[in-house]
Structures are given as C-alpha cells and as structure tokens.
Amino acid sequence: MKIYSNFLSGKIKVISLVSNHVKLALEVDNHTKKGQWFYFKVYSTKNTKLIIELNVKNSYYNGWEDYNVFISYDQKAWFTVRTSFDGENISFFIFLRNNILFASYLIPFSFEKYRNLKSYLNNFDYCSTVSLGITKLGNILQLISCKKRSALKKVWFISQQHSGETLGQFILDSFLHNLVNEYNQLLDTYEFFVIHNANPDGTFLGNMRHNSEGVDLNRAWHNSLTKSLEVTLILQRMQKEGVDILIDLHCDELSDKIYYVPPIIRDHDFSLQQRKFEKCLIKSAKIKKLDNINAIKGANDPGMLVNYAPKLFNCVTVLIELPCKFQVGINVERLLHKVGIAFLQALEAFQDN
Template sequence: MMISTEFDSGNIEVVSADAPDQIRLRIRKDNESEFFQWYHFKLFAQTDVKHTLIIENASESAYPKGWEHYYSFASYDREHWFRVPTSFDGKKLTITHTPEQETVFYAYFVPYSWERHLDLLQWAQQSAWVEQRCLGLTLDGREMNLLVVGEESPKKRKVWITARQHPGETMAEWFVEGLLEHLLNEDEPVSRQLLDQVVFYIVPNMNPDGSVRGHLRTNAAGVNLNREWAEPTLEKSPEVFHVLKAMDAIGVDMYLDIHGDENLPYNFVAGSEGIPSYDERHANLERLFKEAYLRATAEFQTKYGYDVDAPGQANLTVASNAVGERFKCLAFTVEMPFKDNDDLPEPYQQWSDIRSRLLGRDTLKAILDVANDLR
C-alpha cells in the first residue's frame, strides 16, 4: 500500500498504513492557519480487500458537525465520483471501502483542478460573447481571471458572480461551469434573453493558490478571503483587492458569491438584511429573487439557512454584505451542501458535481426574472 498527495489540491498526512484494515490519517491544516477539513489523496490498494481509512483529527477540523451524515467521495478515473460508506464517532472519521481497482482517489468533495479551471477559461473564450481578462496576480503568482460575457453597454445590467473564495468548496466552480455551459449555448432561449439585458462578470475561482495547495478556507497567506472585503490589501488578499478594484471601475447591479456549507444539507441564500443602507427596495429585490429561484428549481428552498442579521449589524468584511452596501445592489451568498439536499435526497452520489452544475444552469432563470428590476 501507498498513499500519495503529490498533485493539485492533494491533502492528507499518513500516520501509518501497514494494514488495509487500519490506515491512520490526519488532514493537514491550511498554511499559516488553523482551518482544515479538505482532503484529497490517492491510495494504491489491494483489490477486493476491504480497506478502513481513519482520519484521526476529524473532530478538530473547522466544522466537526459537517462529518455527521457525511459520505466521502471516491473515484477510479477522476471523472466519475461516487460516495463510499463513511462514519463519524465524534472523534474519528472512518471511510470503509473495498477497491475494485489497484488505485483509487478519495476526496472531501469532487475536486475541481487548476487544469480544468484553465480549460474552462479557454473553452469559454471561444464564444464570441466572451472576453477573458487578467485582473492581477495572487501571492503565488497565479492569474486572477475574469470572464466578461455579453456586449458591454451602459444600458445593460451588470451581474457579477464570484466562486470559490473558500477553495475547498469546489461545488462553487462546478456551479459556474454549469452556468457558463448554458449561458454560452446559442440555442438556449434563456441565455439569449439574458444577454440582451445583462453583461455577466464572472470570476470562476477567487482563490487559485488555496485551491492548488489543498486548503479548505484560506489563501497562500492563511487569510480567509471572505473576511477581507472591507479593506483588502495586496500583501494579504490581492485576490479580493483586484476584483473589488474591477467592480469599482465597472459597477455592479447584482452580485452572487457562490459557496458550499459543511453543516447544512440544503441549498439556500444569505442576503444583506443587516447592511446599513438596507431599505424597502432592497427587501423587495431579495423577495423577488427568492421567489424566482423557487420557481426555477426544486433544489432551492428558503426554510433553512443562516440567521438573519439585525438591522445595521451585518459583517461588512463579508463579500455579499460589502458589495451590497458599496453598490446599493442585490447581493447574495449562495450556499450548496457537502452532504446532500435533504429535500431531494439521492442515495448514490448525494449532492454532487453534476447537481452543482445543474443548479448553476437553473440560476440563470432566476436572474432573468429579476433583471428588469435591478435598476
């Protein structure tokens, strides 16, 4: 047996791997940070033998409740991922699997590699509707990429979408991939209607360094980017600095920041109720979008989510709050589960890369329904 993490987003530490029924592991912390929960590793295994993989520090992770009713992902070909039996006893996470092939990959959620990210950018660029821009560089020297979709015009609404501020929340970039696939489909009537009214500004990966390093929540400097939107700096959070600078130059009429939630088994949004400028117009826009989202897909619900901030008490370091206040626009954090959507359970894959892509597609319908009301 051997375990490897020497690849994009690899993360695990081996305590011992002497016997298939007692493989002891620990998840490595984000660099310069106490956050950890993301894992991704390759096992060289004995086929048709039950393997027991024990993550010993699971209870010390960022979101220990996230392990309850959670099942790990596994894959033989890195394209098709499936869930495997997983249990949490309050201290250790135990993955039990009998490999059918000599090597198998395991991950907290379906990985979205840097190579696939680059492929997505170049694929999108082939559309006559798309311009790819580089906003600046990360601390590790990677590009901060922006896709501009649609013909820019002062009359059109400006919709910004950012994804994966927290790099371990890979469902966010799968969401963007699905959204782009349908937005750039010339035979899709929703897309044609949208691009007559809207220009999209899409950052598919807000945290390239953390993604490649195998982080859960932070960038190369150990900084949580979704707490940097009040005063981002080139020294700590150039990713946010560059995107916010572009927003200031272009303007924002609507903003969606795409995430994954470790604990809650639902799809939901978090609004800007607590920002200082929140008023009746803002409240009405939020209501219209939620109603449109409910019509667009059965995957969305409004019963479960985060507690609503009291008036004037929003954390303005958080992206959706900061952008909603700065531009007086409709702004939401969109959350997807790591587990399953308990409203529509699917026993084989639970919530997955495929369902994340479909939610991205269906979000376009909700945006179209509110586009005329954004100004």
C-alpha cells in the first residue's frame, strides 16, 4: 500500500501505514502554520477496506464536525463518505474496488476541465481568454471575457482567492456554458469578466488559503504589495475595464448552507442598487443573506474584496459563501451547476429592474 500526493494540488503528510490502518496529517500552507486542504491518492490491492485516520489539529477552522470527505476512483466522478471526528482526527472507511482511490477535502477542479471550458468558449467569437500576467511561480493568471459590444454593465466574477475553495470554479463552469447557450441575451446588457482561479500558485502548491508568498489575497486588496502580485494584476484590469457588479466566490469551512455577505459600506445611492441586486439574489437565486455578519471572521476588514471594491468602483458587490459540508448522497456537482444557472437568473431579474 502507498499514499501519493505528488500531483497538481496534492497535499498530505503520511504518519504510518500499518496493515489496513492509515494514519495521516494535514500539511500546512507554505509560510504558515495552518492548513485545511488535503488531496491524496491511495494505491493498494483490489477489494481492500482501509480505515483512514487524518490528524487535523493544525487546521484553520475546526469545521470537522459533520464534515464528509470527497472520494473518487477516477478524479472525475466524486462522492462523499461519512467521517467521524474525535476533536483532533477525522476517520473514515474506504473500499478500493480497484487499485487506486483519491480522497480530497473538496472536489478539485481539474486542469483538464478548465481546458475543456476554454476550448468550448473558443467556439464563440465574443468570448476570449487573456493573460493578466505571470505569477511568482510562473503560472499564468487568466481572465475569461464574454462581450458582444460595449454593454451598460460590467460584471466580474472572482473565484479561488483561497486556492482550496474550489467549488466556485464549478459554478463558473456552469455559468459560462449556460450564458453562451441559454442566456446569451444577457450580453445585450452585460459584459462578463471571469477570474476562474485568482490564486494559481496556491493551487499548484496545494494550499488552502495563501499564495506562494504566504499572503491571504482576500486581506490584501487595500494594500496590494509585491507579495500579492495576483491582486495587483487583477486590480489593473478592473481599473481598465470598469466594474459595476462584482461577485466574489468563497467556501465556508463551518457551513452546510450557501449564503451571501454584503459590503460594510452604506452610501445611500450605492445602497439602492445594492439592495435591488440582493433582492434578485434572494428571489431568483434563492441565496439568503447571512443574518449575523459579525460571525464572519474579518468581515469588516478593509482588505477584503467585498469591502474594497465598492469604495474604489462604487459597484454592487457580494461575497458568496459556499458550504464545505455536504450530506452523503448529494450530487454536489449537480447542485453547483444549478447555482451557476441561478446567478444568470438573478442577473436577468436585475436587468429587468
């Protein structure tokens, strides 16, 4: 039996492999003392039942109660397996029907899937992918844009500022596929700018929150430095194109529900458009506002994009938090696909207003 993590986004620390009992531990993000993300491959004989014990005491958030791990045999179809939590370790049983099995904190969005999305969008002359620049580790920070003409509203989506929060990419995959097929009339009103992965270095390293320099990008917008190059590159393009609506996609390690968080700014003229858009989110997308904003750690931080963008661009802004906890048996990718369509419906309703 062997445990591997030497692939894109792979991350795990092997403690011991004794008989059918595997002991592992979280690897921390580089330049930090915390972690949350894990992604590894198990290789063993067919029809083997293993118990995995994963030490999570160095995690950012103690959100392991009622958490269920993601498992796949081929890195394409993923399902959840129930875990138990004893205060320091999560444990779960896995069955290797073949020689190989993968386990991950959340469903990874593969490079192949992203490449297929870009290839599909190339069929439409109003869609393009451009490089915003090269990151510290030599990865390309990319922007997907869809625009037929100079429209009235510039809509931005940002995903994966925290590289381990992968679920936003599935929403954007659905959003873009459905935009060019079923909802392309929205292109008469909106121009769309999509940062599918704002932290490619963090993805490469298997980090949960930070980039390669140990910077939390979603705390660096008000004071972007050389160590947050990704923020600088995105801001430069935003200032060039303009921003009217911005949706920032994240995942909440403690939650089993999707919700949104508004900015702390409360200017009267701005708030009118903000409230209209929030009503569209609630009515069309069925996404509710978090009742207690102060429950979000750092919710008032001026370095968060949701708080910084309205001051700079006077734009409508929401932070969307997706759950990290899913019940066993739920088709998570299908759920995220529906959320992508729901955003289109919310923008359609906002357009009508």
